[in-house]
Amino acid sequence: MHPAYSVILFTTASGAGYGLLALLAVFGAAGVLPANTWLGFVGIGLGLALVVAGLLSSTFHLGRPERAARAFTQWRSSWLAREGVAAIAAFAPIAIFGIGWVFLNDTSGPFAWAGAATAVMAFVTVCCTAMIYASLKTIRQWNNALTLPAYLVLGLATGAILLVTISALFGVYRPAFATLAVVLLALGLAIKLAYWRQIDTERPRSTLGTATGLDRFGEVRLLEMPHTEENFIMREMGYAVARKHARRLRIVAALALFVVPLALLALALWSGPSLAIAMGILATLSAGVGVAVERWLFFAEATHASMIYYGRTA
Amino acid sequence: MTSLPTVTGDKRLGLVIDLDTCVGCHACATNCKEWNTSGHSAPLTDVNAYQAEQRGVWFNRVFTYEVGGQGPSARTVHFPKNCLHCEKPDCVTVCPTGASYKRAEDGIVLIDHDKCIGCKLCSWACPYGAREYDEDVGVMKKCTLCIDKIYNKNLPEGDRVPACVATCPSKARHFGDFADPDSKVSQLVRERGGFDLMPETGYRPTSKYLPPRPGNGANGAPKKLEPAPDLAGAGKFLRWVDRVLSR
Known part of the structure; x- marks a missing residue:
């Protein structure tokens, strides 16, 4: 997508x-x-x-x-x-x-x-x-049980990092805030790892055979496109740029959104409130980059059933 | 309302597309564009129409597939695709504005272009890729089953069929009422084993496809061509005898 x-x-x-x-x-x-x-x-x-x-x-x-x-x-x-x-x-x-x-x-x-x-x-x-x-039943990478928990936990986790930063800036920081953020980040990482594992191992729900109903005659292969240029469907649903770098971008997302903020906030917990402002700001910046990459991947890695007709897998 | 109609009307209009006779000429796509660029959905905008990176709104797209792998059982199947006017169209229920709707009286799925905000979510919800965005007008467009043609009292009765059906030179497209078990489309589906595309998605398309008939494969073709007998050196008489005996 x-x-x-x-x-x-x-x-x-x-x-x-x-x-x-x-x-x-x-x-x-x-x-x-x-x-x-x-x-x-x-x-x-x-x-x-x-x-x-x-x-x-x-x-x-x-x-x-x-x-x-x-x-x-x-x-x-x-x-x-x-x-x-x-x-x-x-x-x-x-x-x-x-x-x-x-x-x-x-x-x-x-x-x-x-x-x-x-x-x-x-x-x-x-x-x-x-x-x-x-x-959306058309997109198997979204139409699963992990999409909703991921949105909820990532919203709360990024909100908790902001809470740590703001409370530290106003001198009302409590270790409980950083603890909450650390727990939410760990939970978020677990959900995203499970999500990536699921979309990698799940079998496509439809094939060109079921899409055309021609599987009764054997293997179906696209011979000719309906046209020579890309149409709306192919540009909107057939986005494939990210697939090439998906592995690396997943590592970037996992580090920037989860691992780095988690380490920074754990350091703040260990060192006491004096470091909370700096750690909170750094964690906010890192998580900001990380969540953008994570969400970009959420779209770019999603494959749409309609692209099966154009010879792609979904 | 983007909730689906709770009562179903007397009619369920749709198409039967015969993959046995389609020759892949794209006439359906062309005539569809011709009719619909000036009708209910007008205009079907083309961007960069006469230069590179041209793109535009089409309701019919004709694919060509190779089926059955390599060898004598391989065959080429031309595959026209447009909106199937599903019984459970998620493209309608996801619409936040009420622009998309399924008509209770005949099951046609339509867009009210005056209400559409162009969020494109309906195109995301359609597994068949049947809805297209008109970037010039900023709204979604889709096959209307030529609603402005099939009910048009100004046209002779025989012309009140969708443009794609009217123009098909190989009679690969049939239009009719699936709620009537005696209609031509219902009969064709019964007799020829009409099927749904992607039945596993549960959208329950109204329009059906007819499978290609079992061909001879390479079996009907002559095994080997006999070389013509060599008449070089034969005189006029022998050539006359050959002609007589060859009759």
């Missing part, structure tokens, strides 16, 4: 944004983080900025972005519409919780409930994002 940069930015930025907002909401409502104006402004502000940047970016790959509001109507059948509805609905508890924290310095009582609702809506929205991909 063609990895559109707008969709990579959308899924990674909104994932990290919702992860950060959910963690801030839980720790804020639980009283673990102080209801300090600037901490709330920077933390919730960054989470919102990532979410909004992601959502706006997703409209850039539309052919008619001026009609984007129509995409909220078909939530009964479409995960993309559900994602849009959930994202908009999530702004309500985020706004209430943010106002309580930033302007009233209060994250308790009703604001704590808004915090709980923020965490739930962030979870629901990321689930919907993942299901847009996981529900």
Whole structure:
């Protein structure tokens, strides 16, 4: 599948944004983080900025972005519409919780409930994002049980790295934040390793024989394309650039997204809060690169059933 | 609504494509483009139409496959492909805007181009590669089964068939109602063993394909050509005798 940069930015930025907002909401409502104006402004502000940047970016790959509001109507059948509805609905508890924290310095009582609702809506929205991909039966690399957990854990893990950095900058860092990030990163690595293993070993669901129904006569081979130039289907579904470097890019993603941040945060845990700021910033930069590579691979390594007709495997 | 219709109408319209008689002439694709670039889906934009890297929207694409490996059982099969107007079209249910819909009355899968936002998710959901993006207009387009032709009262009744069916010189395409067990398409599917493409995906296409008939392979061909008898040196009489006996 063609990895559109707008969709990579959308899924990674909104994932990290919702992860950060959910963690801030839980720790804020639980009283673990102080209801300090600037901490709330920077933390919730960054989470919102990532979410909004992601959502706006997703409209850039539309052919008619001026009609984007129509995409909220078909939530009964479409995960993309559900994602849009959930994202908009999530702004309500985020706004209430943010106002309580930033302007009233209060994250308790009703604001704590808004915090709980923020965490739930962030979870629901990321689930919907993942299901847009996981529900497509045409792409076996997405239509599996690991796509949803990967989106959830990667969103939370990148959000947790941001939480470590922000809390360290404001002097409210706790080792529990880094521990949480380390656990989520380890879990994320395990999920992605299992995912890569699965897509490498799974057999194609369809072949040119079943696609044409001609397997009854023996082996089927493409003799002539319908045309000499690449059409929309081949450009959108037949992206093959990444396959050449997939192995190396997987190593880059595994190191930059998981291993390096995990080591940095473990070092912060071992050395105490003094190193948390530096380790948090370095881990954020590394994970930012890593998650972009991971998401790029998620698209580029995905093969689409329609390309079977063009002589490819899927 | 992009939810599928809960009640099914009286008709299930679709095509039967006969892989035995298709000669791979691309007339279906050409006539389809001709009709549909000025009808319901107009225009079917071409980009760089007269230079390198040309690309454009086509509803029919004709592939050619080699089947049965090498040797006497090998055969060439021309394979036209367009939207199959599935009974369970995921391309419809994934649509976030309501632009894609399946008509209850005849099962045709259509796009309302005024509602489409061009997110391309429907093309991702179609295993047959039947939906194409018109980058000039910014919306998705697809085969309409020539909805503006098959119900067109301004046309003589015999012309109210999809453009691809009307133009096929080898009668490899048939249009009809699969809900009617006595229709020509239903009969063809019954008699010739019509089949679904990629049945394992569960999309349940309405349109069916007919398999190539079992050929003779190389068995019908003469084993060896006899060399013509050498008449060099024969006189006029012997040549006359040869002509008489050769009759």
